[in-house]
Amino acid sequence: MNPNAVELAYPDQLFIGGAWVPPQTSASIEIVSPSDETLVGRVAEARQADVDRAVAAARRAFDEGPWPRMTGPERAAVLRRIGQRVGERADQFARAWAVQVGMPYAYAAATAPFSKGYFDYFAGLAEQGFEELRTPAQGGACVVVREPVGVTAAIVPWNAPLATTLLKVAPALAAGCTVVVKPSPETPLEALLLAECAADAGLPDGVLSVLPADREVSEYLVRRPEIDKVSFTGSTAAGRHIGAICASRMVRYTAELGGKSAAIVLDDAKIETIVAGILPNLISLTGQQCAAFSRILVSRRRQAEVTEALAAAFRDIKVGDAFDAQTQMGPLVSSRQRDRVCGYIAKGAEQGARLVTGGGRPAHLPKGWFVEPTLFEGANDMTIAREEIFGPVGVVIAYDDEEQAIAIANDSDYGLSGAVFTEDVERAYAVGRRIRTGNFAMNGRVIDFTLPYGGFKQSGVGREGGVEGLHGFTEVKTICLPRPPGHLGG
Template identity: 55%
Template sequence: MLDRFDPAELSENVRSRFYIGGQWVSPRTDARLDLISPLTEQVQFSVPAAAPEDMDAAVSAASEAFENGPWPRLTPAERARYLIAMGQEVEKRLDLFKRVWTAQVGVVNGFSGMISGLIPHYFTYFAGLAETYPFEEDRPTPGGRARVIREPVGVCALILPWNSPLILLVAKLCPALLAGCTVVAKPSPETPLDALILAECADAVGLPPGVFNVVPADREAGDHLICDRRIDKVSFTGSTAAGRHIGAVCADRVARYSLELGGKSAAIICEDADLAAAIPAVTPVSMPFSGQICFAQTRMLVPERRKDEVVDAYRAAVESIKVGDPWEDDVGMGPLAMRRQQDRVFDYLDIGRKEGARIVTGGGRGAFNSGFFVQPTIFDGVTPDMRIAQEEIFGPVVSIIAYRDEEEAIRIANDSNFGLSGTVFTPDLERGENIARRVRTGNISVNGLQLDPSVPFGGFKQSGLGREGGPEGLEAYLEIKSIYLPA
């Protein structure tokens, strides 16, 4: 069993201050962010909430560090050494990071261990790009030559969601730092601790003052941040509605922005799929973290001829998931992160019933007297036009949709405003890749979902703009300058 989290483990800095300009500073107001336990529904801890004045101070520190500090003027190799050192500090704290994650939003031990294990690799991967990425290159011109230089975009606001706060911050921070940018990170009010502990890592390795600033805040203070004209780029992960707002604000002042938004991803079970292999592979990624993850495979497309067979096998797999206390090792699904998520999911369960879909299993909160629990739920008899097949529920709810042939499966998979992830299950890898090429989504895997820091992640359509991971993730934090030189 994972040791439970005690707020007393945290330093006084994390508990009571912001990290601004390389210093732990006291808040300007008495405002607090209450962290509600998803298991007990009680306040378990609180931290200061940044006011607009705190945001202004953080942006000032980041702006000063970019304009006059050493960071943008270091070589990529010099910045990479800081990344390596930060990654080592993170690795020392991985156990704490995992327990903080569970305490804040109820992620189970198995999932937190799998995702947290990826985090140090982001630091080493982006540090490695310092040696291989062409930050400068010469090109011949009729009048001589041109030197193409990739420079840091400037001061960046990194705005984080509540569901996977550390890995999503690291996926933004590592390329931003390697590029030479300075950063203001605004973690979600529900999950502020991860970014503050990461600030301790930055402090421990002597990152220059103002390069990385952390100010937990509510959405109003976050809006103040994105409107600040000193912010050159906003990187946001979260809801499509919030992404539209951020995009509009940035477009108004022609600031750079990238958005990683929602998903309604399809898992396509092909006619020739081996269910003994496919069902164990798709089950963990159809409802990971109680379905509160952007890449969840929440539409399962199955051939009509095999639908009953697939439903029976998938129901058995889902019903074998133990729901309960996320601190226990054998628990596969904990509570949802907060009451508003629980209410949202129950609303969609009612919508699905009214639309005529049939609940195969789940549909309630289970035998729990407290905690934001929702049983893992499967809907059968779902048609592609139903709201439960079109809208992101962000809970442990999967829709089974039957198709007649491969062409219809691809049409259904593409019948969505989203295009973030997907999977195809078939023993014929050539067939699987051909299907994957035709699905309009940013990421799709054959016979099991994969994630890797070296591969770009992001979406088509309303799933966002831009990519994180890989060289493409670094390019999101660079501007291109061309200097023409005589022969």
């Protein structure tokens, strides 16, 4: 067994309705380290019968249990306790990310303690209440209230499993929903650790279930008639399929999907700012993130300078085992993902893109699912500039003027993220307003769960994070009365 394996209290059981119970079958999921291809652990695998149990428990807890009927402050107290437990176990969460996905442990350990803040933030929103008094034109009073949407299916991807789980579970619980979490089979550990924290914090029975399982179980969960809301993060292809299922019976859903984000480099940008803003975004998580700046738009005047500076920085990246303190970029999550990325690299060469640096396996890493940071020069009509690669592969694309740069940035099926590199704040804002994307920044990328996050076009539907993320787990009800109720000043 890998020495960095994360121990679970109940690895052979599922968390259903607030209790650890044996699965309906003996099926299990093997977790393999992408750094050295060794067995990390094994957990119970959920099947359809387990989904039935979890959904039934969530339905009872929502329809009959105390959780949706508690006040916001009462729910907030429980959320803060969960957050406290999550914070106390931050190192376990960090190790889980490193050993399952290959995220360098040093980075994972630095960011994991912030996970407690998700629960504190949404607890604070719950404490503010969900009622707003308005005066209609006809007189009298109307109370606009937000009520929990109901039983929620939270389907989580493998690339950043803790953050994406918390962006669904924390606001859903704050709103008063009950939640069935379906983590990816590549990364079940975080959701199971979270279940241990929730149980220890006294979350009422039935409110949370965790079902590690394959993609077929995800679809079965989404199709269950008891589900009122689906929150999905993953590929655009899977998002379209889930969206069609939800639309067939008008189930509410949020989908945070793929991206092919553009970083627009204006001529006044400093070279050190460009490298410092683009490089971490493109190689973090080995490029396995939907908001990666995989299209780098540079004026022809500065194309050679910027390309060589980025290439030099790529060559200096220390690629290695996730638990090596010197590692800056780890492996891809699986052999299948490595083959996918290598296929795109080959496609870029076939279509005439110029390989500037990278493109192969690091020579010093004979085991593990590694690929070098890779940079091409090419055109926006090439496959490597159109499709989401989900690996550390960027393409430099030349433009003639700012208008053309904006047109190229918007010439994409996606619209998730993006950036402009410049020294002029006013110019950055003006460019940002013209880019058809849900998230945009100057000289880099801002990640903050208190802000709404999501995409235009095929990058998704709805938003996660911030007040908007909480509202996604509510329904709006308008109650009109002759006068305000007493507790609202009547």
